[in-house]
Amino acid sequence: xKPSVAxxxxxxxxxxIIAVFFFLPVLAALAxxxxxxxxxxxxxLSNLRFVGFQNYIELLQRPLFWQALGNTLYFVVVGAPLSVxxxxxxxxxxxGQMVRFKGFFRTALFAPVVTTIVAVAVIWRYLLHTxxxxxxxxLDGLGLPVVDWLGDPHFSMPAIILFxxxxxxxxxxxxxxxxxxxxxxxxxxxxxxxxxxxxQRFFHVTLPSLVPSLFLVGVLTMAGYFxxxxxxxxxxxxxxVQSTLSIIYLMYEEGFKWWSLGSASAVxxxxxxxxxxAAVGQLMVMRRYGSGV
Amino acid sequence: MFVxxxxxxxxxxxxxxxxxxxxxxxxxxxWAMGREGEIVPELLKEFERENPGVRVMVQQxxxxxxxxxxxxxxAGDALPDVAQMGNTWISEFAALQAISSLDEMANTxxxxxxxxxxxxxxxxxxxxxxxxxxxxxxDTRLLFYRKDVLKAAGIGRPPRDWTEWxxxxxxxxxxxxxxxxxxFVPVNDFEMQVSLALQQGVPLLREGDRYGNFSSPELVAxxxxxxxxxxxxxxxxxxxxxxxxxxxxxxxxxxxxxxxxPWNIGEFRRRLPADLQDDWMTAILPGPSGPGASTAGGSSLxxxxxxxxxxxxxxxxEFLSRPEIQQxxxxxxxxxxxxxxxxxxxxxxSDPYVAAFREQLERVLPAPKVPxxxxxxxxxxxxxxxxxxxxWTAVETARELDxxxxxxxxxxxxxxxxxxxxxx
Numbered sequence: 001x002k003p004s005v006a007x008x009x010x011x012x013x014x015x016x017i018i019a020v021f022f023f024l025p026v027l028a029a030l031a032x033x034x035x036x037x038x039x040x041x042x043x044x045l046s047n048l049r050f051v052g053f054q055n056y057i058e059l060l061q062r063p064l065f066w067q068a069l070g071n072t073l074y075f076v077v078v079g080a081p082l083s084v085x086x087x088x089x090x091x092x093x094x095x096g097q098m099v100r101f102k103g104f105f106r107t108a109l110f111a112p113v114v115t116t117i118v119a120v121a122v123i124w125r126y127l128l129h130t131x132x133x134x135x136x137x138x139l140d141g142l143g144l145p146v147v148d149w150l151g152d153p154h155f156s157m158p159a160i161i162l163f164x165x166x167x168x169x170x171x172x173x174x175x176x177x178x179x180x181x182x183x184x185x186x187x188x189x190x191x192x193x194x195x196x197x198x199x200q201r202f203f204h205v206t207l208p209s210l211v212p213s214l215f216l217v218g219v220l221t222m223a224g225y226f227x228x229x230x231x232x233x234x235x236x237x238x239x240x241v242q243s244t245l246s247i248i249y250l251m252y253e254e255g256f257k258w259w260s261l262g263s264a265s266a267v268x269x270x271x272x273x274x275x276x277x278a279a280v281g282q283l284m285v286m287r288r289y290g291s292g293v
Numbered sequence: 294m295f296v297x298x299x300x301x302x303x304x305x306x307x308x309x310x311x312x313x314x315x316x317x318x319x320x321x322x323x324w325a326m327g328r329e330g331e332i333v334p335e336l337l338k339e340f341e342r343e344n345p346g347v348r349v350m351v352q353q354x355x356x357x358x359x360x361x362x363x364x365x366x367x368a369g370d371a372l373p374d375v376a377q378m379g380n381t382w383i384s385e386f387a388a389l390q391a392i393s394s395l396d397e398m399a400n401t402x403x404x405x406x407x408x409x410x411x412x413x414x415x416x417x418x419x420x421x422x423x424x425x426x427x428x429x430x431x432d433t434r435l436l437f438y439r440k441d442v443l444k445a446a447g448i449g450r451p452p453r454d455w456t457e458w459x460x461x462x463x464x465x466x467x468x469x470x471x472x473x474x475x476x477f478v479p480v481n482d483f484e485m486q487v488s489l490a491l492q493q494g495v496p497l498l499r500e501g502d503r504y505g506n507f508s509s510p511e512l513v514a515x516x517x518x519x520x521x522x523x524x525x526x527x528x529x530x531x532x533x534x535x536x537x538x539x540x541x542x543x544x545x546x547x548x549x550x551x552x553x554x555p556w557n558i559g560e561f562r563r564r565l566p567a568d569l570q571d572d573w574m575t576a577i578l579p580g581p582s583g584p585g586a587s588t589a590g591g592s593s594l595x596x597x598x599x600x601x602x603x604x605x606x607x608x609x610x611e612f613l614s615r616p617e618i619q620q621x622x623x624x625x626x627x628x629x630x631x632x633x634x635x636x637x638x639x640x641x642x643s644d645p646y647v648a649a650f651r652e653q654l655e656r657v658l659p660a661p662k663v664p665x666x667x668x669x670x671x672x673x674x675x676x677x678x679x680x681x682x683x684x685w686t687a688v689e690t691a692r693e694l695d696x697x698x699x700x701x702x703x704x705x706x707x708x709x710x711x712x713x714x715x716x717x
Contacts, residue, residue: 040704042364042368043389047708049707237357257361258667258668259364259368
């Protein structure tokens with residue numbers, strides 16, 4: 001048996017599973033996105049029409065789609081870097097030499113990741129409550145104006161970002177912490193002997209060594225943040241005035257509220273293209289940055 | 294291992310034969326939404342007593358997820374036997390052939406009497422001359438108002454037509470000053486717009502429900518009347534969540550008229566301060582010339598097409614349609630019954646706050662019965678909200694609305710054209 005055949009045989013089961021549960025559904029969704037599948041078609045398949053790219057064209061003309069896209073980009077552009085920064089800061093703190101009770105803090109900071117989103121959403125709704133919430137209570141105590149976090153279209157997305165960052169940063173923190181611990185100690189030692197201060201050591205030793213981990217974390221976070229859904233679903237139902245309606249939320253509403261599976265699939269593919277473009281862009285930036293040091 | 298498996302199977306078999314042999318238990322699956330889902334098991338104890346061997350399994354479904362749960366269950370062939378359903382959804386599920394026509398069973402029933410139901414509510418359950426649901430409770434919108442403020446503003450009685458309504462609102466606004474308003478109607482709601490449009494007596498969709506009809510002069514007038522409240526500063530351009538506590542604000546005099554539904558009678562009693570309890574009342578919705586129509590909302594009970602126990606399912610519907618059961622249901626939930634006979638109960642007949650609802654229910658009108666209606670009202674809500682914020686004229690609003698409605702109804706037009714082609 002040739003080695004290549006053996007290789008295919010070993011990879012075969014996994015490939016078959018991927019084909020059946022990933023490629024097939026994706027192809028089916030692509031096919032559906034070219035039809036006007038709706039509740040009439042659900043009742044009687046002969047009511048299905050092939051419409052070509054009509055779903056895509058109509059979507060691009062719908063203000064609600066652009067609003068959802070804008071909201072999603074807002075969430076990704078502000079939320080993802082913020083989340084990575086918070087994770088990095090937490091990882092650096094946990095990796096510090098002077099920190100006591102590391103195990104406790106690591107668990108405590110990781111805890112939000114493994115809690116149920118619906119349960120913590122209830123707590124956050126209390127925290128963000130306009131009149132009885134702890135956050136507004138603190139703002140008021142500091143003499144700042146209180147904010148209608150989930151009712152004011154300008155503050156609903158920042159509230160969702162805050163919630164999402166708090167919920168997710170622990171996961172990236174663990175990955176970055178592993179990356180930090182993998183950096184050999186003698187690099188720091190050599191830098192110190194050369195007279196590098198703490199900032200220089202951070203920018204010239206820690207950060208370059210962390211590039212692979214940061215890239216991984218960046219791609220995962222971005223891909224995850226593009227798929228914003230659960231946070232607005234449990235906190236605001238996409239409101240107020242559709243200010244927290246994300247692309248996935250729009251897809252969900254199209255698909256399962258109105259049962260327009262055709263246009264819901266089209267939404268999914270547009271999002272897919274966006275994510276590929278963003279991931280490739282990130283890869284190129286990281287390559288340049290990684291090789292330049 | 295094998296021995297254990299055989300033993301387990303054996304025990305299961307014994308259990309099964311035992312159960313079906315001695316007293317067969319029939320299970321009826323019933324989906325009820327929101328608060329009704331919490332209350333209805335209480336009523337069903339009596340039904341189970343009357344029908345030994347029958348157990349009703351009530352599944353509570355939250356309102357926010359109800360519509361998609363029903364559709365998903367249809368797609369996945371997991372629908373229950375009976376369900377409560379918002380009456381504007383009936384045309385959709387009838388088009389899907391998911392729900393059963395009830396004509397035969399209702400005609401022979403000794404409990405169901407068509408003449409006893411409010412005609413507008415009954416009509417929401419008839420799709421193309423077939424009855425698909427039985428009204429369970431009704432929901433409509435009318436005016437809650439402050440008697441004391443109205444009197445202080447020099448208005449003797451609640452308005453009966455549009456002119457009086459606008460005059461009363463203007464007088465109230467003058468009286469309460471710049472920081473308060475005459476009317477509160479959530480700007481992201483659609484009920485008032487639909488009611489005003491229905492009052493005009495022209496269809497909301499034209500040419501056999503193929504196109505939007507909001508650009509017709511009558512419906513433009515209705516939109517204009519609605520937008521006028523915001524243009525003249527008589528109503529705040531605010532949603533319910535922006536007001537945050539409508540009862541506090543009503544008590545404070547932030548607004549004098551509040552367009553809302555029957556559930557607020559209970560809320561007003563509970564939440565308004567004691568010294569204000571004699572100062573509020575409900576009034577029928579004013580129409581273009583005299584008392585007007587309002588929307589025929591509420592929930593119906595439907596029996597699903599695939600159910601294996603349709604007879605029994607219908608018996609459950611019949612049970613819940615009995616006037617005395619509906620009175621109990623009202624006592625538990627505050628939901629208004631759809632039958633005149635149920636309104637003769639003590640609680641309802643003697644309550645001054647529901648009297649206006651009783652009058653209003655005689656003149657409620659169904660919304661257009663197309664499966665796309667739910668989507669259309671969402672567009673209506675979004676378009677009018679934008680019209681309020683961006684100071685659109687009624688004609689501009691109507692044009693935008695009609696173009697969105699026409700797009701939604703495109704598939705319907707195609708289907709109707711194909712049907713017509715097939716017949717000729």
